[in-house]
Amino acid sequence: MKLRKLILLLPIFLLVLLSATCTKPENTTAQDMPSNPQTFNWKMMAVWPEKLEILTQGIKQFIEDVGIISNNRLNITLAGNAGELSVFEAVSSGKIEIGHSVAYLWTDKIPAAQFMASVPFGMDARQHLAWLNNGGGLGLWQGLYKQYKIMPFPMGNTGMQMGGWFNKRIEKIADFKKLKIRLPGLAGEVIVQREIGAIPTQTDDPVNALKDGNLDAVEWMGPYYDKKLGLHKKAKYYYYPGWHEPGTTLELLINLEAWENLPDDLKRVIEIAANNTHHWIYTEFESKNAQALKDLESNGDIDIRAFPDKVLTKLREATKKRLEQKAEADRDFEKVYKNYRDFQETMDNWRSKAQRLK
C-alpha cells in the first residue's frame, strides 16, 4: 500500500476509533446509559415565606437531590414570584414547571382539594399517606387537578397541630359564641355555623391582634412556630388537640406537559426525591414541635389544656354537617369524601387498637 493511500484512509480509521471511544468510554460498563441525555431546566415557586425554614430547607434539599441523582439532567431553580398569578396558576399555565404549596389553598376552584391537605377530625399524617398510596387517594387527587394541567404529588406533612391560643378558658361549646378567632379554611366554616357562632377573623399579625383585643384566640401552626412567633406571650391558654388539622399534607405541583415530556427515569427521580422530602419535612416538624411543647410546658405562665370531650363532640358534629353540605353542592367533593371517610374508618379502627399504648 502506498503512503498516499494510507493517508487517505487515516480519517476513516480515526472515525471508527473515536466513535468507539464516544459510545463506550473507558472505565465504564454502564448499560443503557442514554447516549444523548436530554437536560431539563425547571423553574420552581413555593407559597411559603422564607422564614418557615423547615419548608425552605426541605425544598432546597429536594432541588439539590433531584440535581444529584439525575446527574444534573433535571435542574430546578427557585424563581422569585409569579406576579399576579398564584403558584397554582403559574404551574397550570406553564409559566413555571413546578411548585410547592398546600391543596386547601385551591378549594375555591376545587372544593374536593380539601381532602388532599387536611380535614377537621380527618386522617392523621400516617393514615393520609396510606390513603394516598394504598387507598386510591393519589389517583383521585391527580384526577381533580388534571383539568388544570397539573400533576400533584404529596411532599411534606406538618403533623398534627395544636388547638390554638385562647385568652379565656373553653369549658363548653357556648364559650365559642362570639369568640373572635383566627381559624382559616374549612374549620373556620365549621365554627361560624349558627350552633357554634364564633367570629372567624383574618389577621397577618396575630401577636398584636391578641394584645389589642382584636382577637380572643388564634390557631397558627404548632408549638415550634407558635413559640417562634411569640404567641405564648400574648395568650394564657394553649389548647389541644388540633381537631381542625390532624396532619396537613403539602403538595408538589408539576405542569402536566412538563411532566409528560420527562423520560420515565426522571419521573421516578421526582417521585422518589419528593417522597424522601415528604418524610424529612414530617419528622422535622414532629421533632421540633415535641421539643417546643416541652419548652412551653416548663414556662409556668402558660396553661396547656385539653378541649373538654363534650366540646370536641360538638365540633365533630358541626364538622360532619358542614362536610355533608359541601358534598351535596359538589359531585367531586361527594365522591372523594366517601372514599376518604371509608378509608379513615378502617384506619381509625386499627389505630384505636394498635396505637393504644400511652
Add this chain to the structure above:
Amino acid sequence: MKLRKLILLLPIFLLVLLSATCTKPENTTAQDMPSNPQTFNWKMMAVWPEKLEILTQGIKQFIEDVGIISNNRLNITLAGNAGELSVFEAVSSGKIEIGHSVAYLWTDKIPAAQFMASVPFGMDARQHLAWLNNGGGLGLWQGLYKQYKIMPFPMGNTGMQMGGWFNKRIEKIADFKKLKIRLPGLAGEVIVQREIGAIPTQTDDPVNALKDGNLDAVEWMGPYYDKKLGLHKKAKYYYYPGWHEPGTTLELLINLEAWENLPDDLKRVIEIAANNTHHWIYTEFESKNAQALKDLESNGDIDIRAFPDKVLTKLREATKKRLEQKAEADRDFEKVYKNYRDFQETMDNWRSKAQRLK
C-alpha cells in the same frame, strides 16, 4: 494549499470535530456529567422468606429504583443465600455488598442493636424515624455497626403489631404464669422473669403448635400475616396492643468498604431510594393490617380484646427492669438507652396531646 496538504490535515480537523461531539453530545447541555462513569455491581441478600411479599416487593422496588435513578451505574442483584453466614456476616465480610434485615437479630453481638429495631413499650414507627433522623439515633446506630464494617440505614417499618393470639383470657398478670407462648426477643426475656413466669417457646409452625396444645399463645406479625397464616382458626382471643413491638424498623446493611467506594451521588441515590422504600413498606403494612383487622372483626368466632391496663402496667415495669439489667451489663446499651429514653419521653408527651383525637 495543495490537495495533498489538505488530506494530511484532514485527520486533525476530524479529531477536533469528534472530540467536541464526544464531550458535548448533541441535544444535551448536561453539566458535570461524569465523562467516565464507573459502574458498580452489588449482590444483595435478605433475611425474609419470599412469602412475606410486602418485604419482597419492597426490596425489588428498591433494587429497581436504584437502577433507574442511578442510570444503571449501581446494579444490585439478589443473591441466593450466604451458606453458613448470616446476612450480617455476609455483608460484614464483603461476601455480599448489601443486605436487608432487622437489627434485633444481632443483639447477641451488639446488645444495643435492639434500639434500632423495636423495644417493648418503646417508640412507634413515626417517633423512631424522628429519633434516627433528628435525635442522633442513626449516628449511634452507625457507630455500633462500624467495628463490623457495616453502614446501616433504616428501610421499612412493620408498624405496630397486635398482642398475639391466646387460647385463654388474660385478666391479670398471673394469667401469664406457666403460659407456653411464642414471643421471641427482648419481650420473651421480659415475660420469662420470675414475677411473670411465662414459658417462651420456639416454633416455626405456630398453627399446629396451638392446635396440638404445645402452645397456649403466639405472637406472630400483625393482622395481615396472622390471618394469612390462619392463626385465627386455632385461637379464640386476639389481644392488643402489641406492647412488645410498637413499630419495628427494618434495616439496610451495606459493607463499609463498598459504601466508601461509591461516589457521593450514588451514596445519595441509596439513601433516597431506601427512605422511599421505608415508607412504602410502612404504609403497605398499615393499610393491609387495618383491612385485615376489619375482616377479622367481622368473624364472629374471634374475640378481639385489649390487655387490661393493670396487666400492661406490670409488663411495662418488668420491661423497665430488664432494660436496666442490660444497661448495667453493657456500656453501649446504657448509652443508647439513655438517648432513646429521653427522646421518647419528649415525643410521647407531644403524642399524648397532639394525637389525642380518637
